[in-house]
Amino acid sequence: NAGVTQTPKFQVLKTGQSMTLQCAQDMNHNSMYWYRQDPGMGLRLIYYSASEGTTDKGEVPNGYNVSRLNKREFSLRLESAAPSQTSVYFCASSETPLGEKLFFGSGTQLSVL
Amino acid sequence: QKEVEQNSGPLSVPEGAIASLNCTYSDRGSQSFFWYRQYSGKSPELIMFIYSNGDKEDGRFTAQLNKASQYVSLLIRDSQPSDSATYLCAVDGAGSYQLTFGKGTKLSVIP
Numbered sequence: 001n002a003g004v005t006q007t008p009k010f011q012v013l014k015t016g017q018s019m020t021l022q023c024a025q026d027m028n029h030n031s032m033y034w035y036r037q038d039p040g041m042g043l044r045l046i047y048y049s050a051s052e053g054t055t056d057k058g059e060v061p062n063g064y065n066v067s068r069l070n071k072r073e074f075s076l077r078l079e080s081a082a083p084s085q086t087s088v089y090f091c092a093s094s095e096t097p098l099g100e101k102l103f104f105g106s107g108t109q110l111s112v113l
Numbered sequence: 114q115k116e117v118e119q120n121s122g123p124l125s126v127p128e129g130a131i132a133s134l135n136c137t138y139s140d141r142g143s144q145s146f147f148w149y150r151q152y153s154g155k156s157p158e159l160i161m162f163i164y165s166n167g168d169k170e171d172g173r174f175t176a177q178l179n180k181a182s183q184y185v186s187l188l189i190r191d192s193q194p195s196d197s198a199t200y201l202c203a204v205d206g207a208g209s210y211q212l213t214f215g216k217g218t219k220l221s222v223i224p
Contacts, residue, residue, distance in 0.1 A: 104156035
């Protein structure tokens with residue numbers, strides 16, 4: 001019973017490099033989310049997918065792209081990483097359409113040098 | 114811009130005492146309110162939710178909501194050292210798919 005699985009757990013990038021964060025959930029949830037968490041800033045929504053085939057911007061989408069590959073998987077891509085994207089990234093899924101009761105993955109600690 | 118405000122703490126309480134965590138929100142249209150617990154280095158975990166004015170109890174936890182005052186709180190009775198964590202208040206966006214999170218209150222329960 002894995003819940004929400006994120007990979008990788010840690011990543012160091014150089015400025016300008018690209019990478020994709022992977023997320024998969026096995027709870028048959030329709031909605032999936034990507035958040036970032038920075039000290040003193042709280043959790044901020046980057047992108048979300050209310051259902052398979054749809055994606056929408058959250059509060060801080062600039063510099064990111066997402067793909068809802070199927071109902072289970074939702075990936076986050078950084079095309080050209082910047083130091084401002086150094087953060088902890090959490091994927092989450094929700095059993096409710098409005099995304100209130102979130103189940104979070106274990107997080108990815110990303111450092112961009 | 115929807116805002117959710119929490120005292121960052123740290124809030125220190127002795128073991129066995131009641132811990133009171135507070136949160137105010139700006140959007141009068143919000144209908145759903147959540148408390149997440151986050152241990153250091155871990156992901157947030159939902160512990161309470163409340164939709165109606167008044168109190169909701171679950172074990173040692175009580176969530177209180179006052180929509181007129183735009184205020185939601187979390188009481189932890191008989192606090193234990195294992196309750197030491199950061200508590201995040203989250204509020205829905207009046208029908209949107211986005212929760213707005215507060216910055217969290219760090220609670221420390223002293224043995």
